[in-house]
Amino acid sequence: MSTGADAGGVAAEADSDERAAWDAAAAEGIHAVALATPFAIGRVNCYLIDDEPLTLVDTGPNSGQALDELEMWLATRGRRIEEIELIVLTHQHIDHLGLTEILSRRSGARVAAWHELVPYMRHFSAAAATDDAFAMTVMRRHEIGRASCRERV
Numbered sequence: 001m002s003t004g005a006d007a008g009g010v011a012a013e014a015d016s017d018e019r020a021a022w023d024a025a026a027a028e029g030i031h032a033v034a035l036a037t038p039f040a041i042g043r044v045n046c047y048l049i050d051d052e053p054l055t056l057v058d059t060g061p062n063s064g065q066a067l068d069e070l071e072m073w074l075a076t077r078g079r080r081i082e083e084i085e086l087i088v089l090t091h092q093h094i095d096h097l098g099l100t101e102i103l104s105r106r107s108g109a110r111v112a113a114w115h116e117l118v119p120y121m122r123h124f125s126a127a128a129a130t131d132d133a134f135a136m137t138v139m140r141r142h143e144i145g146r147a148s149c150r151e152r153v
């Protein structure tokens with residue numbers, strides 16, 4: 001999941017080509033931030049498209065730390081959550097859509113997602129349980145033990 005972004009922008013470990021790509025994107029108004037998650041995957045990338053409408057692509061997980069990091073990062077760009085006009089969700093994982101309700105309520109932003117994602121979000125708890133069950137089945141099929149499954153899910 002790493003794209004070379006961290007809470008401050010482009011990570012130090014990014015190679016020169018990757019850094020050049022991030023610099024070019026930033027020059028066009030596309031900025032990446034990697035927000036902390038409570039999950040084993042580590043940080044999750046979100047993107048601000050500084051244009052009309054001001055757009056946030058993915059929101060990060062629903063955690064106080066992620067929200068604080070996002071607010072501080074936006075401030076470094078002279079922006080506030082209340083200015084976001086559009087939130088685009090790329091997929092249904094909780095680390096990408098967890099702050100959607102909080103951010104859309106605070107900003108009044110419209111939320112856009114692939115049409116197949118809409119029913120999933122309307123019934124998120126049930127859909128997430130189904131997702132987890134599917135993941136457990138796949139992990140067991142590939143001989144990841146029950147204890148490991150509990151640790152990873």
